[in-house]
Amino acid sequence: MVHLTIDGTRVQAKEGEMLLKVIKQLGIDVPSLCDHDAVEPFGACRLCLVEITKQSWDGWKKYVTSCLYPVEDGLIVNTQAEKVVEARKTLIDLQLARCPGSPEIQQLAADYGITQTSYEPKIDSDNCILCGLCTRICEHMGFAAISTVDRGPDRRIASPLDEPPPDCIGCLACAINCPTNVIPYTEKGNKRTIWDKEFELITCSKCGRKTITRDFARALSKMRDIPEAYFEVCDACHRAETATNMGRIAGWSRREEAAS
């Protein structure tokens, strides 16, 4: 256990824990876009910037991205220091120039009192902040179907050779967890399309509800040894089956027979 001070509050934290996690647990509002507990911290958006110092540092201060900074004993953290807010404003201003059409970035900018970017807004922007959360989650789940491609101003998220990615199983984890919701997908009937690849959705054999994609079910049963038959029925029909089976165990079938 290490002891540190965050915005005047003395707190205890586990060794090795990242500063941002402790800050969030305290309920302090520090913006962050690219952070997700499922994957390793990455430090792409830089918005979780904080000011740190120690009594032994003789008044020297450091500015670090809290998602990547492990907690230390005796650390004094200021999440709302003037310089920090100023730097965050610049970062948000730049994001707004890159993603002028993103409602999430616009809201963040409005929270920091920015209505118009002071830079040249990008024309025909895809509103992607290039944090790579989608690629990191996809890789962590064991598929790595998409990645960042090209460099510099041309950098973007894409499938290999911009063709339908062969490793994609259509789970939508990339689209759902995107901090700016810019990964498009469509669902029509029992077909789901994402990254230009079409997937068949499993239709519940009892009620006809759509569940996950056939490819995802196949991948799961292969990777984690789950019978593929589990995926044929939706959760509500599984519960009805459970009720029937439990009723049978409770001896209802015999009563049923006696009643008839």
Next chain:
Amino acid sequence: MTNRFVVTPNLCIGCRTCELACSFRHSVNGKPGQTRIFAVAGPMKEMWVPVTCLQCEDPACAKSCLVDAISRNEETGAMEIDQEKCVKCMACVAACPFGCSIHDQQHHMIVKCDLCGGEPACAQFCPTKALVYQPVGSAKPKVVA
């Protein structure tokens, strides 16, 4: 793990008090949340079965979770979802053979029974004791057949 969650379908009257209790215990921002327990009509009319997570020994939900967000709470024995880790891929919802991993569409999160951290609200409020949370060994063995 010193307590056991016991379901006796024969005592269930289908009043759905358990669903309400669960909803209120798992409220989100002061509003009732998605229930984790369901009173499902059984094979016969007027026969009900409260269906909730069985906290399996070898759970399909945890096996299907590719980001390892589902783990057992060693204190209560319940399988719990780490909401911060969950990527909402719906694998566990599809994989659970008992249908007890549920997609809360209102708040867009995946939920399941967590035994309320050791004090299940459904058992506290069940009027007919169809749901009981009791110390292991206190249940009388019932002779069937």
